[in-house]
Amino acid sequence: MKTTLGACSALFVLALPFAAAAQTTVDSVIVTARPDSEDPAVVADARRRLSETPGAVSVIAAESFEDRFALALDDMLRDAPGVFAQKKWGGDTRLSIRGSGIGNANHNRGLLIAQDGLPLNEADGYGDSQIADPLLTRHVEVYRGGNALRFGGATLGGAVNMVTPTGKTALYDNRIRIDGGSFGLLRQHVALARTMGPWDGFVAATNQTGQGPRSQSQQNIQFGSLNLGRELGEGEIRFTLSGAHIKQEINGALTAAQFAADPDQAAAGNVANDYARDLRGLRGVLSLQQPLSETLAVSAGVYAVWKELDHPIFQVIDQESRNYGAFARLDWDGEVAGRRADAYAGLWARSGDLDSRFFVNVRGARGALRSISYQNATALDLFAEGRLFVSDRVAVVAGATYGQAERDYRSVAVPGVAGTFNLDAAKNFDWLAPRIGLLWEAPDGVQVFANVTRSAEPPNFGSLSPTGVGFAPVEAQEAVTFEVGTRGRRGAFTWDLTAYHAELEKEMLQFSVSPDRPATTFNADETYHRGIEAAVDWRFAEAWRLRQSYTWSDFRFRDDVQYGDNRLPVAPEHFYRAELRYDAPAGWFVAPSVEWSPQGAWVDFRNTLKSPSYAIANLNLGWTAPNGISLFLDLRNLTDEAYVSNVQPVILAGPTTAAYWPGDRRSIFAGVVLDF
Numbered sequence: 282m283k284t285t286l287g288a289c290s291a292l293f294v295l296a297l298p299f300a301a302a303a304q305t306t307v308d309s310v311i312v313t314a315r316p317d318s319e320d321p322a323v324v325a326d327a328r329r330r331l332s333e334t335p336g337a338v339s340v341i342a343a344e345s346f347e348d349r350f351a352l353a354l355d356d357m358l359r360d361a362p363g364v365f366a367q368k369k370w371g372g373d374t375r376l377s378i379r380g381s382g383i384g385n386a387n388h389n390r391g392l393l394i395a396q397d398g399l400p401l402n403e404a405d406g407y408g409d410s411q412i413a414d415p416l417l418t419r420h421v422e423v424y425r426g427g428n429a430l431r432f433g434g435a436t437l438g439g440a441v442n443m444v445t446p447t448g449k450t451a452l453y454d455n456r457i458r459i460d461g462g463s464f465g466l467l468r469q470h471v472a473l474a475r476t477m478g479p480w481d482g483f484v485a486a487t488n489q490t491g492q493g494p495r496s497q498s499q500q501n502i503q504f505g506s507l508n509l510g511r512e513l514g515e516g517e518i519r520f521t522l523s524g525a526h527i528k529q530e531i532n533g534a535l536t537a538a539q540f541a542a543d544p545d546q547a548a549a550g551n552v553a554n555d556y557a558r559d560l561r562g563l564r565g566v567l568s569l570q571q572p573l574s575e576t577l578a579v580s581a582g583v584y585a586v587w588k589e590l591d592h593p594i595f596q597v598i599d600q601e602s603r604n605y606g607a608f609a610r611l612d613w614d615g616e617v618a619g620r621r622a623d624a625y626a627g628l629w630a631r632s633g634d635l636d637s638r639f640f641v642n643v644r645g646a647r648g649a650l651r652s653i654s655y656q657n658a659t660a661l662d663l664f665a666e667g668r669l670f671v672s673d674r675v676a677v678v679a680g681a682t683y684g685q686a687e688r689d690y691r692s693v694a695v696p697g698v699a700g701t702f703n704l705d706a707a708k709n710f711d712w713l714a715p716r717i718g719l720l721w722e723a724p725d726g727v728q729v730f731a732n733v734t735r736s737a738e739p740p741n742f743g744s745l746s747p748t749g750v751g752f753a754p755v756e757a758q759e760a761v762t763f764e765v766g767t768r769g770r771r772g773a774f775t776w777d778l779t780a781y782h783a784e785l786e787k788e789m790l791q792f793s794v795s796p797d798r799p800a801t802t803f804n805a806d807e808t809y810h811r812g813i814e815a816a817v818d819w820r821f822a823e824a825w826r827l828r829q830s831y832t833w834s835d836f837r838f839r840d841d842v843q844y845g846d847n848r849l850p851v852a853p854e855h856f857y858r859a860e861l862r863y864d865a866p867a868g869w870f871v872a873p874s875v876e877w878s879p880q881g882a883w884v885d886f887r888n889t890l891k892s893p894s895y896a897i898a899n900l901n902l903g904w905t906a907p908n909g910i911s912l913f914l915d916l917r918n919l920t921d922e923a924y925v926s927n928v929q930p931v932i933l934a935g936p937t938t939a940a941y942w943p944g945d946r947r948s949i950f951a952g953v954v955l956d957f
Contacts, residue, residue: 381438555645
């Protein structure tokens, strides 16, 4: 294993973009300015659009994950450089870009999750990664850091935009898919796509059940999607309706001793109190894309989201939320003083309210009422960016986001419950996040870029009120990020290389108080995040491709009174993935891959405990028949390595600290897809 990994590492270093050979593969995650004739039209258009960004961006086509057992965001984003997407349990993925929300105890913070260009985040900034279904995704766009400005995003991490299939972009009329394997996992999926004159439609449903790799891991999940569109001249109007019903048990983090003894066990408290997260949600969107002239176009949409949560953990959390929003953007493409130029400007307004009740957890059931609160959030982002080519090859880019947010909170005294009281509280935040950059493009499409971006992130309710009683003294996080990079395709090589350095003030960091309590958030004084995000595809023969991605993450305190220059926990310093794929003319393929974390990740802010390093090997193979049937096998962790995929941050680790989230052991999955 060490020899294989060393060879792959050497290939990554040596695979610089200066050799000649064949075309790049259709499912590449890398954006290039030069079109790829093998890309489906919708993916090629996304790559062209994102190549105008003077910063780190990626496009991930569904072709890169549909021939394996992809269950959640971590599977879709596996090969995207700079993205830390690792499963904790079920569909709960710790998702972070450049250290955004890296210590968040649950779900997502500091990163905008969007669908079809419209935000999925709730009004207070909370993001839920569990509602993503890879089988309902045509491609994924990743905007790292300040490059998410076109969504109004002003956070450190950027944005992940999942684009759903339509009747036009789906590559089939009818699809039936059945897959499953280890841990009792079974999934069924059906989809239909149609075009009828100016109309098009797509409808699909997914059903997923399983026992999970550890005890207390049972799941029962359903996803559904309806996407209807109608052409309006050169534009279109579209209505989408999506729903999710998710029931998942939570197995919990383990101590180092528990992990060494039996990594497949569940935390005793999670089993005794039947920890779980049951969610029902419905989202409706009405969107419009319409050219107004040869140089001006508008994109706009309104959306509404309803969610109901039943969440037995340290207490039983019962919440119902409603979120509403509107998004609009004007895109212009023309000339300024005879020079090529383009620009966009827009707004994102949203409002959300949440009714919350906490109960005593009695073996997963609701006991006595402990707290009642009502949380309301509103926010507005105004954003604009322009690009002017000062020469045929060099563009200057400048833009900014202005945002404001309000958090209103009301709690109600519960008779007989100490510590509950009638309270009305409000906090207001506002910020200006400017951005400036340069983009140089060679005649063959190779690009070099650099930019400086300010980011800001107000705390969400999970940070302000983790126990549902009152506000904590948490302030908004601010940062300035410097970024430089290059991307392109030359000969056999397609590459994407970015280096960044972010100076943060009042970074919101979280730590676990105890295994049965929610995490507490505090503001650090000064921290910095710096790193390298690299990906190289090497098509060294017509049927062979070597894909590699490497992320270096150096996240630290700066002269902190308590922690000095210690590293921040959770993210490993080095993370490497590689896949070697052979596509035979007869329609079959074989693709071994490796994932390597050579040093593990720190668990605590005092840097006394680090998770073990690991390397796992996988094998993916499949066959596509001429009649529309395709088969695949997905073998994971072939050596049955016991490894830690994620850690829960604490102040100081001890022998009873439950901080290790074990990764999945050896498993095998298989699937059959019928397109007709």
